[in-house]
Amino acid sequence: MGDLVKYLGDAGTRGLILDMLLEHIYLSLLPLVISVVLAVALGWVCHRFGWFRGALLGAANIVYTVPSLALFAIIPAVIGTQVLDINNVVIALTVYTTALLTRPVSDALDAVPVQITAAATAMGFRPLRRFLTVELPLAVPVLFAGLRVGSVSNISLVSVGALIGTGGLGVLFTDGFRSRYLAPIIVGIVLTLLLALVVDGLLVALRQWLTPWNHIRGVKS
Amino acid sequence: MIEFRAVTKRFDDGTIAVNNLDLVVEAGTITVFVGPSGCGKTTSLRMVNRMIDPSSGTILVDGKDILSVDPPMLRRGIGYVIQQAGLFPHRTVLDNVATVPLLSGWSRSKARGRAAELLELVGLPAELGKRYPVQLSGGQQQRVGVARALAADPPVLLMDEPFSAVDPVVREGLQDELLRLQAELDKTIVFVTHDIDEAVRIGEKVAVFREGGILAQYDRPAELLARPADDFVAHFVGKDRGYRSLSFVDASGVEVGAVPLVQVSEAVEPSGEWRLAVDDRRHPRGWLAPGTTVDGPLVEDVLKPGGSLFEVGQSIRGALDAALSSPSGLGVAVDAEGAVVGAVTATQVLAVIEGLRESRG
Ligand SMILES: Nc1ncnc2c1ncn2[C@@H]1O[C@H](COP(=O)(O)OP(=O)(O)O)[C@@H](O)[C@H]1O
Numbered sequence: 001m002g003d004l005v006k007y008l009g010d011a012g013t014r015g016l017i018l019d020m021l022l023e024h025i026y027l028s029l030l031p032l033v034i035s036v037v038l039a040v041a042l043g044w045v046c047h048r049f050g051w052f053r054g055a056l057l058g059a060a061n062i063v064y065t066v067p068s069l070a071l072f073a074i075i076p077a078v079i080g081t082q083v084l085d086i087n088n089v090v091i092a093l094t095v096y097t098t099a100l101l102t103r104p105v106s107d108a109l110d111a112v113p114v115q116i117t118a119a120a121t122a123m124g125f126r127p128l129r130r131f132l133t134v135e136l137p138l139a140v141p142v143l144f145a146g147l148r149v150g151s152v153s154n155i156s157l158v159s160v161g162a163l164i165g166t167g168g169l170g171v172l173f174t175d176g177f178r179s180r181y182l183a184p185i186i187v188g189i190v191l192t193l194l195l196a197l198v199v200d201g202l203l204v205a206l207r208q209w210l211t212p213w214n215h216i217r218g219v220k221s
Numbered sequence: 222m223i224e225f226r227a228v229t230k231r232f233d234d235g236t237i238a239v240n241n242l243d244l245v246v247e248a249g250t251i252t253v254f255v256g257p258s259g260c261g262k263t264t265s266l267r268m269v270n271r272m273i274d275p276s277s278g279t280i281l282v283d284g285k286d287i288l289s290v291d292p293p294m295l296r297r298g299i300g301y302v303i304q305q306a307g308l309f310p311h312r313t314v315l316d317n318v319a320t321v322p323l324l325s326g327w328s329r330s331k332a333r334g335r336a337a338e339l340l341e342l343v344g345l346p347a348e349l350g351k352r353y354p355v356q357l358s359g360g361q362q363q364r365v366g367v368a369r370a371l372a373a374d375p376p377v378l379l380m381d382e383p384f385s386a387v388d389p390v391v392r393e394g395l396q397d398e399l400l401r402l403q404a405e406l407d408k409t410i411v412f413v414t415h416d417i418d419e420a421v422r423i424g425e426k427v428a429v430f431r432e433g434g435i436l437a438q439y440d441r442p443a444e445l446l447a448r449p450a451d452d453f454v455a456h457f458v459g460k461d462r463g464y465r466s467l468s469f470v471d472a473s474g475v476e477v478g479a480v481p482l483v484q485v486s487e488a489v490e491p492s493g494e495w496r497l498a499v500d501d502r503r504h505p506r507g508w509l510a511p512g513t514t515v516d517g518p519l520v521e522d523v524l525k526p527g528g529s530l531f532e533v534g535q536s537i538r539g540a541l542d543a544a545l546s547s548p549s550g551l552g553v554a555v556d557a558e559g560a561v562v563g564a565v566t567a568t569q570v571l572a573v574i575e576g577l578r579e580s581r582g
């Protein structure tokens with residue numbers, strides 16, 4: 001405990017930790033945002049073209065089985081970035097999260113009742129508008145269930161990135177292990193957990209705000 | 222006006238859903254497509270707003286070949302109501318109703334204003350506008366479905382079994398409501414149902430379809446019941462079609478006779494005949510059987526429940542049913558306020574029916 005106080009007592013250290021925290025947020029949430037867009041597009045393709053679905057979802061499963069450390073290492077070779085480029089982490093996590101979200105998005109779109117999409121078409125919606133204003137909003141609850149898993153998983157995976165030298169709170173773990181000093185490790189764990197909780201809370205709040213219709217129960221009169 | 226000219230729909234699997242349909246739906250009428258399940262009613266309907274395109278033949282709406290119109294634009298001018306209403310669960314009732322005006326580029330506030338008018342038109346309280354569809358009963362959802370279809374004031378309305386999923390009492394209310402609306406709005410309505418009673422109740426013209434998507438008969442309901450074109454139609458319109466066809470004969474020829482009355486809560490003399498008990502507004506309360514002794518003021522417990530009532534000016538079917546269902550054999554006639562006017566016997570009604578048949582030759 002005394003160690004911890006001493007460790008955090010240094011303003012320079014606190015400044016460094018804050019930078020790491022911000023970097024951690026950036027590295028874990030940017031992929032989340034990008035992959036929502038990608039997964040919605042790919043989920044739509046799976047929903048729309050049945051034959052594509054098997055291939056794409058199969059590929060997504062395979063991607064998901066590749067260990068994260070291996071992916072961080074492979075990406076520079078594949079796209080020619082520097083080994084220590086933090087974009088490697090962003091890209092790797094985008095790939096994971098997209099693989100995670102595509103199936104639920106596609107399933108959620110499949111689950112929109114046909115009479116609702118048919119009614120929309122019959123009222124004169126064009127396909128893109130129908131997708132954005134009818135089908136996608138109805139898939140939001142499922143999308144957010146996936147996002148909550150994805151955000152927690154990204155926040156923990158960013159720490160792994162520290163092993164190949166990218167930033168984030170994971171640096172506290174590598175530093176702590178190297179110098180056999182417990183304080184940074186504890187700070188790292190606590191901040192990672194707090195971050196995951198806060199992001200999850202924000203996602204839940206955002207979902208509630210986007211889907212007021214989903215929380216009222218039918219009061220048949 | 223909607224015109225089907227030699228319209229055939231063959232699906233990819235070879236099913237012929239509609240077979241060489243020639244039919245004209247007149248402007249400003251309710252035309253009902255009726256027939257057993259799978260006979261091509263929905264397919265015929267959906268070809269009108271191009272949810273399905275015909276394999277051959279032509280469909281004209283107000284003289285214009287619909288294949289020449291961009292489907293989304295065509296559809297914004299054609300209201301569409303389906304079973305279960307198909308409301309958007311993520312939009313409030315008001316926004317559901319405002320859908321087509323918004324699609325057509327109205328401002329949000331103008332579209333919502335129009336939607337509020339429509340809720341009132343279909344008889345829903347304004348505060349329901351803020352609710353979501355799950356918070357409504359089946360009947361209310363169906364009304365919202367109708368309001369949504371009418372929002373952009375389309376000249377044509379397509380309705381596919383809109384009332385099939387609600388219970389019979391609510392359904393009858395919705396049918397009455399539709400007839401009331403139509404009297405006001407004068408739309409060209411195509412209404413699909415598998416229920417022949419619903420068809421003859423609301424249709425000005427009824428098209429009976431048979432298996433294979435063939436039009437078996439297209440006629441006024443009274444004609445359909447009186448002169449079915451063939452055995453299929455005769456069978457489809459049902460066993461008691463003779464009785465049901467009386468719905469289209471008005472009862473003005475039946476002379477309403479006097480009926481002995483007694484007053485509830487007052488003393489009653491003994492008598493050997495059936496007497497009708499009424500309250501102080503002359504509303505019927507039940508029958509007092511011959512020879513019933515009443516001590517003191519007449520109480521309702523001693524009365525036999527009455528039969529159905531018929532309102533003067535309604536169909537002869539109501540008059541006959543009133544007579545047949547009454548314990549005294551006297552069918553009670555009431556005025557629009559429900560006050561007793563008199564009574565008729567089944568014999569009287571039948572004599573009028575016979576007379577009409579003879580005069581028709
Ligand atoms: N998309 C489709 N593909 C193949 N057959 C269809 C399709 N839609 C309807 N059918 C067939 O066409 C016939 C008419 O269907 P439908 O118009 O829905 O009948 P109804 O509304 O009178 O019950 C049925 O035999 C049905 O199975």
Ligand SMILES: [Mg+2]
Pocket residue numbers: 262263264
């Ligand atoms: Mg049908």
